[in-house]
Amino acid sequence: MVMFLFLVVALAVVVAAVTLAVVSGGDSAPLPEAAPERLQDSLPPDRPVNRADIDSLRFPLAARGYRMADVDDALGRLGAELAERDARIADLESALAGARAAAAHVAMDKAAPHPEDDQR
Numbered sequence: 001m002v003m004f005l006f007l008v009v010a011l012a013v014v015v016a017a018v019t020l021a022v023v024s025g026g027d028s029a030p031l032p033e034a035a036p037e038r039l040q041d042s043l044p045p046d047r048p049v050n051r052a053d054i055d056s057l058r059f060p061l062a063a064r065g066y067r068m069a070d071v072d073d074a075l076g077r078l079g080a081e082l083a084e085r086d087a088r089i090a091d092l093e094s095a096l097a098g099a100r101a102a103a104a105h106v107a108m109d110k111a112a113p114h115p116e117d118d119q120r
Contacts, residue, residue, distance in 0.1 A: 043077050054078075 043049050043057065057074060059066040 043074060049078065049081055 043053055059070050059074075
């Protein structure tokens, strides 16, 4: 029983010594504060986002998952670019429909006989 008590006290002394050495820094200064991990591979600000940018995007881990601000920024940027592309696609589809209608109108005008051709 005395041996068990001695081992428990020795273990407590060792744990306390290690804790004090880590917290107080031992002979040197205390441990420096670690800089928070930030998003390194952000989306390019000078050009549209492409598939490779999305594939290489990695969010840093936080205490309970990902940093909400980094994820919100990336999703906001992607949402804005998708909305811009959707608007551009809608504009191009509208222009294409107008061009097709104009081409069909021209084709119908060429195919229809002109009344002045019959009077000659």
